[in-house]
Amino acid sequence: MRILVAAAVLSGTTAVCAQSLDDLKNDGRNTDNILTYGMGYHQQRYSRLNQIDRKSVRRLVPVWSLSLDNNWGEQAQPIVYNGVMYVTNARHTVAIDVATGKQIWKHTLEWPPETPRVVCCGVSNKGAAIYNGRVYRTTLDAHVIALNAKDGKEVWKTKVAEWKDGVSLTLAPLIANGVLVIGNSGAEFGVRGFIDGIDPETGKRLWRRYTIPAPGEKGHETWPQGSNAWEVGGGSAWITGSYDPQLDLMYWGTGNPAPWASQSRPGDNLYTSSVLAMRPKTGEIVWHYQFTPNDAYDYDACWELINADLKIDGRDRKVLMQLNRNGFVYVLDRASGSLISARPYAKVNWANGVDPDTGRPLESDIAKSIRAGNPTEMWPSTRGGKNWMHASFNPQTGLLYAATLHEGRMYKHLETKPHVVGQRYMYIENLPLPRAAGEPIGHIDAINPLTGEKKWRVPLTDFQVWSATLSTAGGLVFTGKETGEFIALDAESGKQLWQFQTGSGINAMPVTYTHKGRQYVTVLSGIGGLYWNIAREQLQNVPQGGSVWTFALMPD
C-alpha cells in the first residue's frame, strides 16, 4: 500500500490510498478494512477478531447511529476502508466516518416510480464494491455506477439493460482479477439471465455471459427446440459470486427458470438453478453443476457459495458449500465441480435425496404430483429451506450458521400463457397450509455442511429471521430480527448472550472490523424486503426507517 500511495502522489493522480487487487484478495488480514462482499472473496462472513467474545459481549453498547433517510428497507453489507464506511440502499450511497458516525457524503439516485413493478421481492440494494479509489454499485433501474470514494461524485454510469423489459439490479458488484462483475434480477418476469464483466476504469462492458445458451451453444439442447422458451427462460444471477484467486474461478449461482410452472420448458434448462465456475477476465464457463434440473419449484441457487478448505476422509479438499433453496446442503469440489455431498438440512418432500453418482435429485411422488398440475403440499416452499439471508462459516467449529425457514405451501402449476415483456411470468398458485400451534416457522441453525445435522437450533415461532449471520473467533454469531433486535448467540450452544433493540426491523448483514485497535460491530436496521411484504400486517408495530448502528465494548 505504501508503494501505491507513493506512486499516486508522484504521478499526481487522485488514487491516493487506492485499494489494490492484492488488498481485495487479502481481505480479512487487515481487520481495519472490509473490502469485499462476504468479508473475503470466500464469503465466509467470519472474522478472526475476538475482543468481543462470549464473556465480554455483555459490555457491548452502541457508539453511534446514523439515519439513512430511507423507507425502502436496508439489506446491505457495509464496506469499510481506511476509517470510512460505505453503505448503500435502493436510494442512496453514503460515506460515514467510522470514528464518529458522521456522514461524509451522500449520493442519491432517482429511478422511475414504476421501477418496483419489475422487482419481484422488495426494493433493496445489497451493497457496494470498492477498488482503486472508487465505490461501485448497482441501481434498481439496471445501471452500474462508479463514484469517487473521496467525495461521492459520479465517475461513470453504465446502462446494463432496460428495466421496462423486466431487468433490475440489486446485488453488490464483485471485483475479480481487475474486472467488475454483476448479474441481473428478473427471472419472475421472464428475462434471460446474464452475468456481465465491466471495465472498472471506464464502465465499458467487456463481456456478457447469458446463463441460458443460445441455439448452437453447448447446453441449448436442454431447452425445447423450435420455441422461444430459452429467450424468456429466467436464470438470473442476483447475488454476488464468490471467488478463488488461486484457481482464478468465480462462482455464480443462477436463479429459477421461467415460468415457474414447468410444462412449457421440458428438459434440464441449463444453466438455471445451477452454479457456474467462471473466468473473470472472459466470462468463460469452466464447469457447472445444476442443483435442480428442470426446476419446477422456484428453487434458485443464487446465494452464497462459500469457499473453504475442509479435511474430508483424511484429504484436504477445496470446497464450495451452499445451503440451497431446495433444502439440501451441497459440498462440491470447487476446482472440478464434482459433488462431495448433498444432505437435507430442512424438511424436504419434493425429492428423496441426491444421487451421489449423477449429482441429480431423486424426485419423489410429490414432484410428480406438482408436475401433473395438482395442488400439492410442497416442502420446502418456494421461499426455500433458506432464502438469501447469508450463512456464515466458522472454520474453528466447521459449522455453517444460518437463519433457515420451516415452511411448506400448497403449490400448484397453472396453465401457462405467452410471455409479455416486463410482466410477471410465473403461472403458479401458492397458498398457505394450516399450521400446528407452536410449530416453528424457522430456525437459527448451526449446520454440519457434510451431514446437514444441526449442532443446535433456535426455533422461531413468532417471526422468521431474514438477516445474514456473522461469525467471529470470539465464539459468537451475530444476526438481527425483523422486530429490531440485534442479537449475539454463543456459537457452541446457540444460547442468546446479548441483544440491543434498534429503531426498525433488521434484514441485513452485520460486519465487524477494527478502528484504532478497537473492535466494532455494525449492522443496518430498516425493515423491508420479501419477508416484510409477507408479514407486514403482523409487523405493523415495527416502523420503517433506515439507520446504521455501530457497537463497541464499553470500557471496563
Add this chain to the structure above:
Amino acid sequence: MKALGAAFALSLASSAFAQGPQGVTLGAEIYARNCSACHGARMLDPQGAFDLRKFPRDQRERFVASVTKGKNQMPPWGDVLRPEEIEALWLYVTTGEPG
C-alpha cells in the same frame, strides 16, 4: 399485454363488455399475471399486501387511482394497463372468480 389490450379494444366497443362475464375473465387473467404475486392467488392470500376482498365496493375511483398512480408500496400501473383493463380488474375484484 398490448396485443391483449388491442384485441380487447376491438371487441369492446361498449362498456357492457367490461361489465359482463368476459370482463370478469379478463380481469381474472390480468390479476393472475400481475397482481397475484403480492395480493395472493385468487385474492385468497394477501399476506402483507392490501386484502382486496375488503376493498370498499363503493370506492371505485379510489381503486382506479391506486392502480393507475400507485399507492404506498404498490407501483403505478397506468403506463401498462389500459383504462378498460383496470375496469375489468375492478369488476374481478368486486365480483370474484369467474364462474
